[in-house]
Amino acid sequence: MSNRRLGVYICHCGGNISDYVDVDRIRDAIKDEPDVIETKTTMFTCSDAAQQEIVNDIKEKNLDGIVVASCSPKLHLFTFRDVAKRAGLNQYQYIQVNLREQDSWAHTDDKEGATKKGIRLLRNGIAKVRLTEPLNPIKVETVPRVLIIGAGIAGLRAAIGLSDLGIEVHIIEKSPAVGGWMIKFEKIYPHDRNGKKIVENFIAEIKKRDNIFLYTNTEIVEKSGSLGNFSIKLKTRDKDELSINVGSIIVATGFNAYQPQTGEFGYGIDNVITLPEFKELIDKSNGKIIYNNREINNIVYIYCVGSRQQPTTENANKYCSSYCCNAVIHSSILVSEINPKIHQFHLYRDIRTYGKYEILYEEACKKGSVFIEYNEANLPIIEKSDGKVKVLVKDMLTEGEELEINSDLVVLVTGMVPRENKKLIDVLKLPVGLDKFFNEIHPKLRPVETVVDGVFISGTSQSPKNSSESVASALAAAAKSASLLMKGYVELEPVVATIYPDLCSWCGLCLEVCPYDAITREKYADKEIAVVSNILCKGCGACVPVCPYDAVDLKYYTDRQVKAMIDALAQEV
Secondary structure (H helix, E strand, O other), X not given: OOOOOEEEEXXXXXXXXXXXXXXXXXXXXXXXXXXXXXXXXEOOOOOHHHHHHHHHHHHHOOOOEEEEEEOOHHHHHHHHHHHHHHOOOOHHHEEEEEOHHHHHOOOOOOHHHHHHHHHHHHHHHHHHHHOOOOOOOEEEEOOOEEEEEOOOHHHHHHXXXXXXXXXEXXXXXXXXXXXXXXXXXXXXXXXXXXXXXXXXXXXXXXXXXXOEEEEEOEEEEEEEEEOOEEEEEEEEOOOOEEEEEEOEEEEOOOEEEOOOOOOXXXXXXXXXXXXXXXXXXXXXXXXXXXXXXXXXXXXXXXXXXXXXXXXXOOOOOOOOOOOHHHHHHHHHHHHHHHOOOOXXXXXXXXXXXXXXHHHHHHHHHHOOOEEEEOOOOOOOEEEEEOOEEXXXXXXXXXXXXEEEEEEOEEEEEEOEEEOOOHHHHHHHOOOEOOOOOEXXXXXXXXXXXXXXXXXXXXXXXXXXXXXXXXXXXXXXXXXXXXXXXXXXXXXXXXXXXXEOOOOOOOOOHHHHHOOOOOEEEEEEOOEEEEEEOOOOOOOOOOOOOOOOOOOEEEOOOOHHHHHHHHHXXXXXX
């Protein structure tokens, strides 16, 4: 018996839980668990009224630990931590049990089984909270300075936003020029603004400010430290080195355009070009569209080149690049403005002019563009014939009728692919997703944050985006950085590894497996032991199982807690 005073609160979640799990039966099953003083069920535990009821119970019944059984802690972890703090209870003496995603939603066809599982999950949470100890966040002072990697539209806009807030910014760009893809184009969708002018305006704005520093031909080669105070080493193409300290890092390294393989949709045949090449061709036109010294009168666009590829394709890009439909339809409208007599045929799998961009599709139709649907089982065939390009396609809108289109120009609507960033990944230790773009923690709740505290991602380094979406994510990353740096300090999670010095006899195994360089060797009495940096440690726990002396433990997930949780799960229901 631990003489704890625990409260347990089980949520109906408006039926999301209670429709598939008998919450009253769960309450009755755990109400007599050792140390449990209070058990309640509520319709919405996250509601203001329910939160206040928990606060009152903690104060009036002297509860020293609470369990909330509701939805994923990704949604309401901090909600109930704040509840604990408002009641004077240490926030790390609260445990959340995921009764929705891990139980009710997973077993909608088996209420009896889901209820039994719910009882086990509650016992598991009670076993853990019984062994919790008060923990305090780790406070770190911050440097009011940000490093932005990449000087495309996202990086430049983030820099201006941070500058407006009084934060010093250092932008590095590994190429000789800034502006990324945007500097190459004139009219861009949906507003017909000139991409070059947008970049030039950003650069002019940056030159006015004395707290933005821009470096071209420069890359990051080394990073140490942690959120609030990173030590960064930069190197220029001339091998000059520069060291700076920053509080956070924003990655805005952009994308590469998909480069088709020779023979893919006729690529390599004269007059078969990619979307970026076509966009530059339009921008250079002056009353006529000329390619290979011939005026263009018939154009065929083939969609989904390099995106939504078949799984059998080597290194297939299974994602939709999202911007391409809008970009090519906008380009076709520009073509109609240059010469309305040009015939334009769009061969698509699906049209994804989402949101307000549907207007572009409607306008293209009105200007004479013809849209022909193909499917992935019958891809268009492109052949060269009598100086022209012949395109054979089965039109799904006419039940598979075979069409032959003679074209002066075939445009492969190529999507975005992630930029080669191996060196950067190694330096920053950033994870990438299955699509090889940088991965955020959660697409809805933490859309620009990464698992490396203080390192944010933005723009097309994260996923395919158009210019306005890239700017929006850049400003989100800037806002996140500013919120950390402007108050002068940050609080880090205290869920970190800890070493028992009396048990440790340095073997180095923990150092080998630590992905965050958080472990060092230090002298202790007459021996050497491992020491964990609380600031660098991310609480991944990789060091715990490899220690042959059981000298490593993880706060909030100690060996005692984990064993107690396993025993609780194993109990008969």
